[in-house]
Amino acid sequence: MNPSVYSRYRTAFVEALAQNLGVPASELDSQIKPADPAHGDFSFPTFPLAKAQKKAPPAIAAALAQAIKVPGLEVVAAGPYVNAKFAPMPFTGEVIDTARAQGVRYGGGDVGTGKTVVMDYSSPNIAKPIAFHHIRSTVIGHGIANLHRALGYKVEGINYLGDWGKQFGLVAVGFQEYGDPARRNDMAHLVEVYVKANKRAEAEPAFDERARDFFRRMEAKEPEALALWKEFRETSLRDFERIYARLGVKFEHMEGESRYQDKMEPVIEELAQKVGVKESQGATIVDLPYAENEPPVMLKKNDGSTLYATRDLAAANDRWDRFHFEKSLYVVATDQALHFRQLFRVLEAMGREWTKRMVHVNFGRVHGMSTRKGTVVLLTDVLDEAKARALEKVQENIKAGRIQTNDPDGLAEQIGLGAIFFGDLKNRRTTDYTFDWDDVLAFEGHSGPYLQYAHARTCSILRKGGGAPASYDASLLTLPEEQALLRGIARLPVVVQEAAEQFEPSFVARWLLDLGAAFNSYFTAGNQDRGKRVLLEDNDALKAARLALTDATRASLAAGLTLLGMATPEYM
Template structure:
C-alpha cells in the first residue's frame, strides 16, 4: 500500500523563472500608472509567427487600447530597472514583449538543475486532503477497456496533486455488493466447480453469471433474492462464498494494476458501507428531506429528478451506500476535495448525489467533484469491438507490449527487449488516453499510439532517451554556475521557453483536473528538443557547457512530466 503525504523537496517560495518575468511585467505596469488593477492583467503567449514572447491585450484596459499599447511600450523601453524584459512593442491593441534570454535562460536552467526531479513542484496544496475515487471495477466481472480511462486518469491526478503538495488518498471503491451476488451464489451452488473457478476466476464467474441469465426463471430469481437478503442479514454460508469471490477477483485485478503501476491507499469496497446506510435513512428522515413515494423513500430536488434512497422492501441501494461513503470519508478524513473519476454518462447521478449529500449536511457545495470523461473505443481492425465482444484490458496491454517490440533497436538480449517493450507499450496506452481532453471520446489506434513520429508516447520517450545519451556522452557534472547564454539561437530560445512553462502547465492540469495539458506540453517539449538537436551540435561545440545544460533541463522536464502521467522511461529504445 502506498503511503500518502510523504515529505518532498518543493520550492518554498513558489516562484519559478517564468513567474519572475510576470512579476517584473506587473511591477513595470504599476510604475507606469497607466493601468488600474494590474493584478488582474493576463499575459498571453502570442502565435509563433509574431516576434514576441509575451503579449498583453489592452482591450479591457482602456477605451483606447491602441493608444494605451503605444504609451506602455514607450514606458517599458525607457524603464531602467528591466532585467528579464528586453524590449516592448505595440502592435495594434497589443503590447508585445521580448524576453531578455541572457538572464532568463540562466534562471530557467538554475531552477531545473537545482530542483532536479522536483522541478515544477510546489506546496500549493499545503497538505490539504484530496480523496480520489478511481478505477472501481465490479467484482466477478472482467476489467475491460471501459475501466481503463478511470484508472489512468485517476492515477495521473493522484501523481499531479501529490506533486503540488496535496495529501492524496486513492480509493478503489470496488463494486463488491448488489443483486448480482445473489445470482452468482445460486449459479455457483448449482453449476460451479471450485477448481475451475480458482484457475480462471473472472472467466468462470462470468460464465456462471451468463448461464444464470440464460436459464433464468421465477424459481432461480427467488433463490437469488433470498441469497442477497441472507448476505445482508449476515448468513455465514452466503458471506463465505461472497468473500471467496471477492478475494479471487481482487487477485485478478491486481495483475492489471501491477502492469499499469496503479496503486491505492484504500480498497474498502461498497460492502464496507452497508451497515451505515441505516444512518443515512435516519438522517434524511430527521432533516425532513425524505419523502415517501409508493412505500419507498426519495429525496426530491427543485431542478432534477428525485433520488431513491430506500426501496419499498427496505433493501439496500447503491445510491444510499454512496451517501454513506461520502459521510464516512468526510468524517474520517475531513477532505478538502473528493474527486469521483467516473464516465460522463453518470453526470446527472453525481449531481443528485452531491446535492443530496449537501442537503444531509455531510458536505459543503463543491467539496465533491465529478471528474467525468468520454467513452473509449478501438479503431476497426485487430482487437476491434466489431464482433460485439468485450475487449479485456489484459489483452489490450499484452498486445501493446508485443507490438512495441518492433520499435526497439538497441536491446542487448530478449530479456532487455521485453522490459523496454513493456515500458513503451504500456506508456503508449496511457499516453494515447491522456493526450486528449478527458471530456472527449478516445479512439485507440495502434498505429498512431505506437508511432515514433508525431503525437505519441514513443516520440516523447525517444526524445528523452536521446537527451539522456547526450548527457552520458558528456560524462561530467552539469552545473548552472558560470554559464553564459549570449546570442542564443532561435531553437535554443524556443526550447528554454518550453522548459520554463512546465510549472505553469502542472498548475493548469491540477486546477482543471485535466492531465492532457501535461501530455500535450510534453509533445511540444519533445518537438522543440528535436528541432534544437537536429540543427545544433552539442558535444564539442563552442557552447558545449551551455548546450549540455539545456539538454539536461529538457531531459529532467520530460522525465518528470512522464512520471506525473504514470509513464516509465525506458533506458534505451
C-alpha cells in the same frame, strides 16, 4: 519550493504595470496572456485603458513600454500591446539550473501544502474482470493524483470497489450451478461463471430472483452468504492487485461499498428528518422536487435492499469525517453525470457545506478497441497485446541499429504501457476518442513511444558527450532553437498548476509533445549546420553549454512522463 522562473518573471511584469498604472496587481493579472512568440513571452492589452486615459491604445502601449523597467525582461510596444520578452540572461541559466536541480520533481510546487485531496478512481466491480473501459478512470485518476502530489497536496486515493450488490448474488448462485470447486480461487473461472449466470438471469426471471435473494441474505448478514462473499472478494482483489502493480498504479485505500453496510440506515433516518423521504411503488426515495422525466433518488428498492446512491451518501459523509478534504474528486464516466448531480444536491439539502468541494471529474468513452483475438473484454489482453506489438517494433529497430538495449522484453513492456497511457491522456478527458493500435504505438508523431524515445535520445547524447557538465556558460546559448527549447522547459510548472486546477492531465501530455518537437528541431538543426551540433568537436565551452541544456531537457521530459505514469527508458 520557490516560484518557477516563468511565474517569477510574469509576476514582476504584472507588478511593474500595476505600479505604473496605480492599480492593484490582482486587477491586471488575468489580462496578462502569452504573447505571439515572434513578439515576446507575455502580452498586456491596453484597450481597457483607452476610455479612462482618453488616448489611443497604441499611444498608451508605447508610453507604458518606455516607462516600465523589469530586470531580465525586454519590454516593448507592439501596436496596442505591451509585450515582455525574456532577456537571454539570466533567464537561460535560471531555467537550466532549476530543471537540473529538481530533476524528476521539476514542475512541482507547494500550493497544496497542508491540504488533502480525496480521489475516487478506477473502481472495478468484484467478481468481474477489469475491462479495457476501466483504463480511462484509472490513468486519468492516476495522472490527476500525481499532479496534486507534485503540488504538495496529501492525496488519499481510494479504489472504491463495487463489492456489494446484486451482481455478487449472480456470481454466488452462478457458482452453485456452473462452478468448479477446485477452481473457486481462480479469477478467470469466476468471470466465466458470472458471464453464464448473467446471461441466464436475463432470460430466466426465477434465476434472477435467486441472485437478488442471495444479496438480501448478504444484507441480513447471514454467515454462510458473507463467508462466500468474502472468499470471492479476496480472489478478485488478488487479481486486481496484480494488474495495478503492472500498471504502476497505487492507491492509499482499497475499500468498497461494503464498508457502508452498517452506515446506511442512519443516513436514511437523517434524510427523513432533514429533507424528507417517501414511498414510491414500494421503494424509498428522497422527497425532492424533480424535473419532468427525472428519475428520483432511490434509497431502497421495494425488496428492502439498498442501492449505490445510498452507499455514496454514506461514503461522502465518511470521507469528510476522516479527511476534511480540500477537494473530493470522483473520476467517473460522463454517463454518471445525473447520479453525481443528484448526489451533490441531496448532500446540499442535508446541510453539508463541504459539498461545494466535491467534483465529478467526468470523462468520455473509448471507441474502436479490438485485439487480434477480436473484441476485447479484459484489460490484461490489451496490455499483453500492447507489449507484443511493441516487442515486434523493438526487435525491428534493434536489427536496423536504431535501438540499443540489453532487455528488449522489459523495454517492450515499458513502451507498450506508455503507449496505452499516453494514447488516452493526450485527449481532453471529456471527449470520446477512437483507439488505434498504429497510432498509439507509432515511434513518430503524437505518441508515447515518440516521447520515450526523445527522453532516451537525450540520455544517449549525454553518454556520448561524457555526461552532464558540472559547470557551463549559459550566455553561449543564443540560437533561436535553444531559446525556443528553454521557453518550453520554463513552462512546465505553469502547465502542472493549470492541469491540476482543471483536472486535465492532457495539458501535460500536450506540453510534452511541444517539448519533444522543440528538442527534435534543436537536435536535427545540426544535420544542416555543423555549428549547431550539440556534440561539437572544436568548441568545448559551447559543447558544455549545449550538454547542460540537453540535461535540462532530459529532466523535464522525465518529470512530465512520470506525472503521466509513464516509464522513462534511458536506452531505446
